[in-house]
Amino acid sequence: MIKYVQDNLQLTLSEKQMLYKNGQIIFEKVKQDGGFIKVYCQKELPQYLIEDNWVDIYKTKIISYEYNQIVNALLIQKPHYCSSTEILDIWNLDSLVWRTSQVYIISVPCEMTEILTMNFTLQQIKQNHGMTKIEVESIIEENNKTIQEMQLSQLIEKIIEDQSSNKISYFTIINLHKKAKEIKHIKNFLPQSIRPQGNNDVLSYMRNEIPSINVPQFEIRYFNNWKSSPKDQICFTQINLNLGPDSCLWITIDKENITEIRQKLIQIEHIDILIEDKIWFKDADYFLLNNIPFRYFVQNKGDLVVLSPGTYSWQKCEGLSINCSWNQATLDENSLKTIIDQQKIFNQLNFISRIPFKNLILDVVIHENSLDQTLLNYLRSELQQFIFEENQNLQVLDQKNSPVFQEKRDKLFCTKCKRELFIYFYEEDQKCLCLICLKEQVNINNQNIKQKYRFQCLNFLIGSQLSCCNIEFCSNYTGKTKCTIKVDEQQNYKSKVNKKGFIKISSENNNGKNKILEPFTQNVMESSEDENPKRKNKKQDIYKGQQFLKQKKL
Numbered sequence: 001m002i003k004y005v006q007d008n009l010q011l012t013l014s015e016k017q018m019l020y021k022n023g024q025i026i027f028e029k030v031k032q033d034g035g036f037i038k039v040y041c042q043k044e045l046p047q048y049l050i051e052d053n054w055v056d057i058y059k060t061k062i063i064s065y066e067y068n069q070i071v072n073a074l075l076i077q078k079p080h081y082c083s084s085t086e087i088l089d090i091w092n093l094d095s096l097v098w099r100t101s102q103v104y105i106i107s108v109p110c111e112m113t114e115i116l117t118m119n120f121t122l123q124q125i126k127q128n129h130g131m132t133k134i135e136v137e138s139i140i141e142e143n144n145k146t147i148q149e150m151q152l153s154q155l156i157e158k159i160i161e162d163q164s165s166n167k168i169s170y171f172t173i174i175n176l177h178k179k180a181k182e183i184k185h186i187k188n189f190l191p192q193s194i195r196p197q198g199n200n201d202v203l204s205y206m207r208n209e210i211p212s213i214n215v216p217q218f219e220i221r222y223f224n225n226w227k228s229s230p231k232d233q234i235c236f237t238q239i240n241l242n243l244g245p246d247s248c249l250w251i252t253i254d255k256e257n258i259t260e261i262r263q264k265l266i267q268i269e270h271i272d273i274l275i276e277d278k279i280w281f282k283d284a285d286y287f288l289l290n291n292i293p294f295r296y297f298v299q300n301k302g303d304l305v306v307l308s309p310g311t312y313s314w315q316k317c318e319g320l321s322i323n324c325s326w327n328q329a330t331l332d333e334n335s336l337k338t339i340i341d342q343q344k345i346f347n348q349l350n351f352i353s354r355i356p357f358k359n360l361i362l363d364v365v366i367h368e369n370s371l372d373q374t375l376l377n378y379l380r381s382e383l384q385q386f387i388f389e390e391n392q393n394l395q396v397l398d399q400k401n402s403p404v405f406q407e408k409r410d411k412l413f414c415t416k417c418k419r420e421l422f423i424y425f426y427e428e429d430q431k432c433l434c435l436i437c438l439k440e441q442v443n444i445n446n447q448n449i450k451q452k453y454r455f456q457c458l459n460f461l462i463g464s465q466l467s468c469c470n471i472e473f474c475s476n477y478t479g480k481t482k483c484t485i486k487v488d489e490q491q492n493y494k495s496k497v498n499k500k501g502f503i504k505i506s507s508e509n510n511n512g513k514n515k516i517l518e519p520f521t522q523n524v525m526e527s528s529e530d531e532n533p534k535r536k537n538k539k540q541d542i543y544k545g546q547q548f549l550k551q552k553k554l
């Protein structure tokens with residue numbers, strides 16, 4: 001080793017002395033412990049690397065011998081391992097603003113891990129959810145992937161059977177209700193800011209529940225199973241808890257490196273990681289040898305991984321692991337801009353995301369007045385742009401009358417193409433179509449083109465510097481939000497609109513208390529189909545817009 005390093009790399013006098021003193025011994029120890037990447041990225045460095053500061057010389061010189069070619073180990077970065085003091089400091093903070101690094105690992109202490117994971121042994125899962133129907137992905141050899149439907153108990157039996165031979169890789173998803181006892185149990189072990197759908201989480205403003213996005217989702221992974229970041233989640237803070245029994249390996253790419261790496265992998269591998277997930281996996285060595293900056297770490301049982309917005313990741317379990325994951329978005333510039341930028345990339349890629357982000361940004365603008373003014377103005381200008389695009393799509397259809405207002409704020413997606421519905425939609429035979437799908441429709445019934453928000457009112461709202469809760473716009477949100485309008489008020493509003501044909505807003509009970517809305521109340525929101533169809537007069541609509549502005553100033 002010493003000869004190789006001396007022949008191939010420039011050494012200072014002190015480096016030469018270190019090498020001759022015990023270079024070979026250090027090299028052997030690192031090799032024995034699994035190689036430099038593994039040794040360096042763990043939570044605590046071994047004493048033999050700390051003494052005499054061996055890390056630097058290993059990173060820049062000795063590592064090249066390990067790989068038998070000149071490599072740059074400065075590309076390897078570690079996650080931030082939270083210390084117990086740090087965890088105590090952040091425990092009661094109610095937003096994720098404490099983060100400064102891209103990747104965090106929070107370890108639940110060993111004694112607590114046993115209590116945390118007690119509901120999550122295979123036996124327990126079989127007992128509680130054995131009858132649940134699931135889709136199982138199994139891989140026997142590479143490229144031989146099958147997807148089968150079965151009961152959860154059948155999968156558990158298959159895993160137990162395979163455990164002595166380790167031949168088949170399994171993967172499945174289990175979706176539980178957000179109030180399931182397993183989810184409640186996990187929440188007790190989490191710092192407040194990490195719990196799903198809490199205060200200061202943008203995703204609390206979602207009107208629908210999407211497992212793995214705003215509701216924790218469980219996964220069973222068995223034997224060499226790996227997965228990459230789902231592409232519509234990269235823009236959020238991704239949170240993943242390992243419930244054991246075995247550990248998972250993680251490789252992550254920082255946000256600022258994604259664009260470059262994406263291009264590089266298109267060149268070397270002809271694979272676009274933002275389009276084709278689940279088809280490409282490489283070990284950490286690959287990234288080092290190809291000069292790609294990355295982080296590597298092992299997530300043990302009881303470890304919580306927190307990835308900042310924009311971080312890309314691959315995870316691999318070698319044995320059996322049960323993981324629970326969900327997302328969050330902080331109310332700050334980085335988070336909100338990452339969401340919007342990501343959606344623009346998706347637009348270019350023609351990828352339809354599961355997140356109704358236009359409605360989400362609108363709800364944030366209505367309720368989060370205390371955000372930085374420049375950021376709010378940026379969000380407002382993005383909303384203006386969405387409105388502009390919607391109106392352009394409407395113009396293409398060349399219809400004489402303006403769309404009928406129909407309160408359908410819970411209708412978020414086109415039935416046909418799954419695109420997000422923002423303002424306009426076409427309603428026919430229980431279907432809601434977007435304007436893009438409507439272009440292909442032969443007979444358009446003008447009466448069926450509707451608007452979820454009166455776009456004139458929407459303009460007033462976005463144009464105003466200080467927006468606040470309004471019955472015209474607020475919805476039923478799934479998490480803890482600043483919205484003060486309650487479901488029954490919205491129902492009252494609807495009945496008033498229905499009977500008299502115009503809105504008469506009574507004084508709102510805006511006592512500033514956050515109202516936590518119960519889940520699955522969508523049926524309350526759906527009962528608006530009997531709205532007076534004659535109410536499509538434009539003047540009246542604008543009049544109503546002014547009414548609500550007056551109301552707001554009270």
Ligand SMILES: [Zn+2]
Nearest residue numbers: 414417434437
């Ligand atoms: Zn569509």
Ligand SMILES: [Zn+2]
Nearest residue numbers: 469474483484
């Ligand atoms: Zn509100």
